[in-house]
Amino acid sequence: MRILLIGYGKMGKTIEQMALAKGHQIAGTIDHTNAETLENYSPANTDVAIEFTHPEAAFGNISYCLKQGIPVVSGSTGWLDRYSEAVQLCEENKGAFFYASNYSVGVNLFFHFNEYIANKMKAYQEYNVSIREIHHLQKVDKPSGTGITTAEGILASYPTLQGWAADDDSDKSKLNIISEREPDVVGTHIVTYASEVDKIELGHIAHSRAGFAEGALMAAEWLKDRQGVYGMKDMLNL
Numbered sequence: 001m002r003i004l005l006i007g008y009g010k011m012g013k014t015i016e017q018m019a020l021a022k023g024h025q026i027a028g029t030i031d032h033t034n035a036e037t038l039e040n041y042s043p044a045n046t047d048v049a050i051e052f053t054h055p056e057a058a059f060g061n062i063s064y065c066l067k068q069g070i071p072v073v074s075g076s077t078g079w080l081d082r083y084s085e086a087v088q089l090c091e092e093n094k095g096a097f098f099y100a101s102n103y104s105v106g107v108n109l110f111f112h113f114n115e116y117i118a119n120k121m122k123a124y125q126e127y128n129v130s131i132r133e134i135h136h137l138q139k140v141d142k143p144s145g146t147g148i149t150t151a152e153g154i155l156a157s158y159p160t161l162q163g164w165a166a167d168d169d170s171d172k173s174k175l176n177i178i179s180e181r182e183p184d185v186v187g188t189h190i191v192t193y194a195s196e197v198d199k200i201e202l203g204h205i206a207h208s209r210a211g212f213a214e215g216a217l218m219a220a221e222w223l224k225d226r227q228g229v230y231g232m233k234d235m236l237n238l
Contacts, residue, residue, distance in 0.1 A: 002027040004046045006061050007053040014213040043068040048220045055079045071096035073219045077145030098223045100232045101145030103215030108232040110204040118157040127193040132178045134188040142179040
C-alpha cells in the first residue's frame with residue numbers, strides 16, 4: 001500500500017517506521033519543514049493518506065484529499081466545527097474518510113466502556129461526574145479531542161447536563177473537563193464519579209505513541225477500497 005503522510009512530526013515518523021516494517025511504501029511526506037505541499041503533489045501514486053497536523057490545517061488537508069479521490073485517515077483534533085463539511089465533501093466526491101480523535105485500540109475500548117458505565121450511572125444522581133485529561137506540554141488543543149469524545153459519550157446518557165465546560169467546576173449544569181499539561185506525558189484520561197461516600201474511576205494511560213500509530217495504520221489498511229465516512233467503532237465493530 002502506498003501511503004501519503006500529511007504531517008511529519010512524531011506521529012508521522014512513528015507511522016512511517018511501522019508502515020515500512022509491514023512492507024508498505026511511503027508515497028510522500030507533506031510537512032511545514034519540507035518544500036513539498038499538497039497543491040503540487042500528484043495523487044496518482046497514492047492509495048491512502050494519513051493526516052496528523054494542526055487544527056488550522058486539518059480541514060484543508062482533508063478537503064484536498066477528498067476532492068482528489070485520495071482516501072484519507074485523519075487524527076487531527078481541534079477542527080471538528082467543520083466536521084459536517086468534511087462529511088458532505090466525502091459524500092459529494094464519493095470518497096473515503098476515516099476520522100478518530102484517538103486511534104489507540106485501548107482508548108476506543110475505553111470509549112466503549114465509558115458509554116456503558118455512563119448509561120448505568122445516570123440512575124445514581126448522588127455521583128458527580130467529571131473528566132481529567134493530561135498530555136505533554138506540546139499539546140495545542142485544550143481539552144484534548146479524546147477528552148471531548150469521552151465527554152460526548154457521557155452526555156448521551158445525561159440529558160440534564162448542558163454540554164461540557166473546560167476547567168470550570170463552578171457550573172454544575174455542565175460536565176467539567178480538567179486539562180493538565182506536563183512534561184513527558186503521552187496521554188492520560190480519567191472519568192470520575194464522586195459522591196460523599198465513595199468514588200468510582202475509569203481510566204486509560206498511554207505509555208507510548210506506538211498504540212496511536214498502530215491504530216492509524218490499521219485504519220488506513222481497512223479504509224483502502226472502501227467508500228463513505230467511518231470511525232473506530234466501524235473498524236473495531238463496537
